[in-house]
Amino acid sequence: MANETFDAIVIGAGQAGPALAAKLVTKGSKVALVEAHELGGTCVNRGCTPTKTLRKSARVAQLVRRAAEFGVEVGPVQVNFEAAMQRMHKRVDESRAGLESWLGGLDGLTIVKAHGRLAGRAGKDFIVEAGARTLQAPKLVLNTGTRAFIPPIHGLKETTHLDNDSLLKLRELPRKLVIIGGGYISLEMGQIFRRLGSKVSIIEIGPRLTSREDEDVSEAIADMLRTEGIELHLGVEIKRVLPALDGAGARVEMADGRTVEGSHLLVAVGRTPNTDDLGLQSVGLKTNKRGYLETNDRLETDVPGIWALGDINQRGAFTHTSYHDHDIVAENLAGGQRSADARNTIYAMFTDPPLAHVGLYEADAKRLVAEGRRISQAVHAMKDVSRAKEESETTGLIKLLVDEDSGHFLGATMLGMAADEVIQAIGLVMASQGSWRQVREALPVHPTVTEFLPTIIDGRKPFAAA
Ligand SMILES: Cc1cc2nc3c(=O)[nH]c(=O)nc-3n(C[C@H](O)[C@H](O)[C@H](O)COP(=O)(O)OP(=O)(O)OC[C@H]3O[C@@H](n4cnc5c(N)ncnc54)[C@H](O)[C@@H]3O)c2cc1C
Ligand SMILES: NC(=O)c1ccc[n+]([C@@H]2O[C@H](COP(=O)([O-])OP(=O)(O)OC[C@H]3O[C@@H](n4cnc5c(N)ncnc54)[C@H](O)[C@@H]3O)[C@@H](O)[C@H]2O)c1
Numbered sequence: 001m002a003n004e005t006f007d008a009i010v011i012g013a014g015q016a017g018p019a020l021a022a023k024l025v026t027k028g029s030k031v032a033l034v035e036a037h038e039l040g041g042t043c044v045n046r047g048c049t050p051t052k053t054l055r056k057s058a059r060v061a062q063l064v065r066r067a068a069e070f071g072v073e074v075g076p077v078q079v080n081f082e083a084a085m086q087r088m089h090k091r092v093d094e095s096r097a098g099l100e101s102w103l104g105g106l107d108g109l110t111i112v113k114a115h116g117r118l119a120g121r122a123g124k125d126f127i128v129e130a131g132a133r134t135l136q137a138p139k140l141v142l143n144t145g146t147r148a149f150i151p152p153i154h155g156l157k158e159t160t161h162l163d164n165d166s167l168l169k170l171r172e173l174p175r176k177l178v179i180i181g182g183g184y185i186s187l188e189m190g191q192i193f194r195r196l197g198s199k200v201s202i203i204e205i206g207p208r209l210t211s212r213e214d215e216d217v218s219e220a221i222a223d224m225l226r227t228e229g230i231e232l233h234l235g236v237e238i239k240r241v242l243p244a245l246d247g248a249g250a251r252v253e254m255a256d257g258r259t260v261e262g263s264h265l266l267v268a269v270g271r272t273p274n275t276d277d278l279g280l281q282s283v284g285l286k287t288n289k290r291g292y293l294e295t296n297d298r299l300e301t302d303v304p305g306i307w308a309l310g311d312i313n314q315r316g317a318f319t320h321t322s323y324h325d326h327d328i329v330a331e332n333l334a335g336g337q338r339s340a341d342a343r344n345t346i347y348a349m350f351t352d353p354p355l356a357h358v359g360l361y362e363a364d365a366k367r368l369v370a371e372g373r374r375i376s377q378a379v380h381a382m383k384d385v386s387r388a389k390e391e392s393e394t395t396g397l398i399k400l401l402v403d404e405d406s407g408h409f410l411g412a413t414m415l416g417m418a419a420d421e422v423i424q425a426i427g428l429v430m431a432s433q434g435s436w437r438q439v440r441e442a443l444p445v446h447p448t449v450t451e452f453l454p455t456i457i458d459g460r461k462p463f464a465a466a
Pocket of ligand 2: 151153180181182183184185186188203204205206209210211237238268269270271317318347348349350
């Protein structure tokens with residue numbers, strides 16, 4: 001059978017691939033979008049959408065537990081796990097159906113439901129084998145994402161465990177959930193399951209949770225989780241994992257002699273890129289040691305005509321970075337000069353309250369001060385923000401880093417109510433090269449968390465490099 005020819009082939013329908021494919025076909029290109037599983041990839045099917053939907057059920061349960069504080073009398077809280085999970089699955093199905101109907105209706109787009117693998121070149125074209133079909137095109141976009149990394153912990157392979165995907169397929173609430181890893185997935189899911197009624201223990205090999213955050217922020221997150229009854233084991237290596245003594249669940253033995261047993265074990269120690277079964281070598285494309293594809297700031301790989309978008313290029317591990325990647329490539333293909341280097345790191349971790357961050361951390365500021373830069377910092381507790389008091393949501397803090405010479409914000413971290421939204425005010429000022437003065441002088445809305453930014457800015461002090 002003759003090869004099917006296209007102007008571009010996109011492998012992986014995560015957050016960048018479908019959006020780029022759609023833009024290309026609306027400009028008249030003929031595009032094949034190859035997806036091995038479900039359209040929407042990790043975010044829609046087993047990442048952001050389901051977890052943030054389930055988070056709401058957990059938040060409601062928690063608020064109802066606190067109802068008396070707000071003068072509302074309710075009976076004992078009973079979580080219907082099946083109903084909460086059904087609400088989540090329904091939202092995922094709706095989201096994926098919306099995507100399927102949008103993409104399915106695009107003229108010029110061929111959706112191929114198969115694993116795509118590169119199989120060399122035919123002249124200027126790249127050949128992609130996808131199930132029984134062979135496709136070829138001169139442009140190739142890789143958006144294959146990541147999957148859970150399962151570490152080589154002694155006994156783990158032989159012991160039943162969950163990852164972010166299988167966790168969302170549970171039909172019964174775990175009596176006790178033990179989580180290996182203390183990063184985003186662990187903390188979001190740990191808090192959600194705790195609030196839904198599970199006992200939760202988290203084992204983190206590093207000395208603190210979310211190790212890239214400032215130390216006081218990691219501590220505040222740990223305090224917040226401990227307050228909710230989550231057990232934390234920090235700075236401890238796991239010696240081995242084995243089935244629980246009663247045969248159901250798992251037992252984790254730690255190097256310091258402690259043991260934690262749970263009805264369920266979740267492994268959340270990071271991700272591994274889906275580049276190992278892509279046939280990259282057939283076109284001379286190499287990954288780095290960890291399997292990621294390196295690109296320039298235009299997201300072009302070392303092989304002209306191949307782009308790597310989303311998590312596999314290690315230029316962000318978020319839905320918004322992946323989606324942003326597609327916009328950069330789409331504009332550049334139309335003659336633009338967009339660069340992925342121009343963007344600031346910005347993200348939120350959706351614990352409740354959320355953690356949000358943009359730009360630099362204290363560790364970066366220390367290095368800059370050591371180089372002679374004049375940097376100031378402001379730290380403000382959420383318990384001193386009136387809106388937070390009115391809402392009885394006073395956990396957390398807000399931290400700002402300012403370059404005193406340019407007036408630009410260098411970074412901000414917020415743990416607290418609405419942090420995922422408030423951070424974007426600083427993010428937008430940073431992206432538009434604004435200074436603290438614009439924030440200081442702009443008229444804010446009362447009563448909001450954002451209205452405190454001018455007060456916080458006024459409280460900044462020289463940042464010490466100690
Ligand atoms: C539990 C969890 C919660 C998360 N929550 C958030 C959040 O709140 N906010 C946020 O910004 N980010 C979140 N993320 C991260 C976010 O999901 C990813 O950064 C995002 O999905 C971007 O990924 P991507 O576009 O690179 O690819 P993905 O979304 O991973 O999609 C890649 C697609 O490629 C397909 N594929 C792989 N190999 C092949 C092949 N050879 N042939 C055909 N198809 C292939 C896969 O089946 C998949 O559909 C979360 C992640 C997880 C795991
Ligand atoms: N809100 C969000 O945007 C969001 C939410 C969830 C996931 N994500 C994305 O998903 C990705 C994966 O998240 P994750 O939580 O799996 O990884 P992570 O990299 O965030 O955290 C992994 C943690 O596991 C620890 N660890 C590693 N090996 C260990 C071991 N043997 N024993 C104990 N601890 C160990 C690490 O020190 C680290 O703290 C992240 O890249 C993130 O961007 C984003």
